Amino acid sequence: MDRRQVLKYFEENKDFFENTIYPNIEKYRKGNMSLRITDENGNVVSDAKIRIKQKSHNFRFGANIFMLDELETEEKNDLYKEYFKNTFNMATLPFYWDTCEPEKGLKRYDKDSVKWYRRPPIDLCMEFCKENGIEPREHALAYEHHFPKWLADASVDVVKKELEARIKEMAKRYADKINTIEVTNEMLWNHRVTEFYDENDYIEWCFKTVEKYFPNNHLVINEYTEAFWGENCRATDRYYAYIEANMLKGAKIDAIGAQYHIFESRENELKKSDYLYNPICLYDHMNLYSSLTDRLQVTEITIPAYSSEKEDEEIQAKLLEYLYSVWFSHPAMEQIIYWNLIDGYAFVDDPTPETIRRTQGNMTIGENVYYGGLLRFDMSPKPALIALQNLINKKWHTDLDLTLNDEGRVDFRGFYGEYEAEISVCGKTITKKFKLSKGENNSLNLNI
Numbered sequence: 001m002d003r004r005q006v007l008k009y010f011e012e013n014k015d016f017f018e019n020t021i022y023p024n025i026e027k028y029r030k031g032n033m034s035l036r037i038t039d040e041n042g043n044v045v046s047d048a049k050i051r052i053k054q055k056s057h058n059f060r061f062g063a064n065i066f067m068l069d070e071l072e073t074e075e076k077n078d079l080y081k082e083y084f085k086n087t088f089n090m091a092t093l094p095f096y097w098d099t100c101e102p103e104k105g106l107k108r109y110d111k112d113s114v115k116w117y118r119r120p121p122i123d124l125c126m127e128f129c130k131e132n133g134i135e136p137r138e139h140a141l142a143y144e145h146h147f148p149k150w151l152a153d154a155s156v157d158v159v160k161k162e163l164e165a166r167i168k169e170m171a172k173r174y175a176d177k178i179n180t181i182e183v184t185n186e187m188l189w190n191h192r193v194t195e196f197y198d199e200n201d202y203i204e205w206c207f208k209t210v211e212k213y214f215p216n217n218h219l220v221i222n223e224y225t226e227a228f229w230g231e232n233c234r235a236t237d238r239y240y241a242y243i244e245a246n247m248l249k250g251a252k253i254d255a256i257g258a259q260y261h262i263f264e265s266r267e268n269e270l271k272k273s274d275y276l277y278n279p280i281c282l283y284d285h286m287n288l289y290s291s292l293t294d295r296l297q298v299t300e301i302t303i304p305a306y307s308s309e310k311e312d313e314e315i316q317a318k319l320l321e322y323l324y325s326v327w328f329s330h331p332a333m334e335q336i337i338y339w340n341l342i343d344g345y346a347f348v349d350d351p352t353p354e355t356i357r358r359t360q361g362n363m364t365i366g367e368n369v370y371y372g373g374l375l376r377f378d379m380s381p382k383p384a385l386i387a388l389q390n391l392i393n394k395k396w397h398t399d400l401d402l403t404l405n406d407e408g409r410v411d412f413r414g415f416y417g418e419y420e421a422e423i424s425v426c427g428k429t430i431t432k433k434f435k436l437s438k439g440e441n442n443s444l445n446l447n448i
Helices: 003-011 014-028 074-087 122-131 156-174 202-213 225-229 238-248 266-276 279-289 310-329 353-359 366-370 383-395
Strands: 030-038 049-057 060-064 090-094 135-139 180-185 218-223 255-261 296-302 333-338 399-403 409-415 417-425 428-436 443-447
Touching (some): 003 266, 060 074, 074 383, 225 266, 409 417
Parallel strands (some): 030 443, 135 180, 255 296
């Protein structure tokens, strides 16, 4: 099979990119800015040169941070941190209840907590994020499939009581530090730990309870790949229908999350490319769900390479470039989160030392078979990582050298985010910070 066939829907819809995707990026991700430079006496400075440097994006590009300080060597751990902070401004943190509290009362939040594979302590992740200007993202507060086993035989009332206590504790620790709170995840997966999963009020109860303790945070619902991208693109689709129903019951669902894991064989990937790799189809689904809220998130992404062969890795990179462009261009999209940064460290159900030893770097086991990371197991960057960094740090990034006009002003158009202006005049350079924000009057007077 020629895997290049999976690119056909992107390549056959170049007009859609030229007429919709690229113009929408220009329209929705950038804004006009006017800067006027004056001296300490308020006089116009017109003989200065100015360099505009974007320092950060308002849009959130992220990945999970599940392997923070979890790798076999310090060299690998250091490289992981470098690649992460040089690529992303958001990190998904592992709030799985079964590993945050594996035994009742045994909490794993402090940075020196006992180690657990792919589940670094929350406070360790928070520290890394704070040090590197990365926004933390909570995943997932009421994810029933990862409720602790010590609750398995509990009554619904007991589960609600324990879950509310957990939500209250999480709010006390993190409500003022984490804005995005992912409340429920994968409710269409027919597997449960407790009887509460079967209750009709599960989603409504979870969102209303979380809202009580996180009143100022953005609450997110999340679902698996096919539920968002693979159904009929109608209001009767299961995910759409249950979101709408719970909104009508008063659930505060601020943002809608959609996974995008291509955990398929090569043959099935090609079969499903008519909708998963069709930019028009992807846009139709985003349009549908944006009728419920103007905030969408692609929460978990795995784009397979299937091998370390040069062509396979290049196709993975090309798919990533196309997909990120489609998602970034939609006005309702606000976050795009890749999943595993490195090949060879897949999720395992039994995180014992023997299982970990057997699976790490073994590309024939579990999710490793998809080669879906952005780094190879040896930490070398794949073309997919380079493509993503080129998009975020170059193509979708604003750096300009400008000259003030006679009125001491420069006008430019740039991507929304935080900036520095380096103003050179009379043999000295002065640096000023400013923001270019959507929906605001982006006209500033910088006094030097």
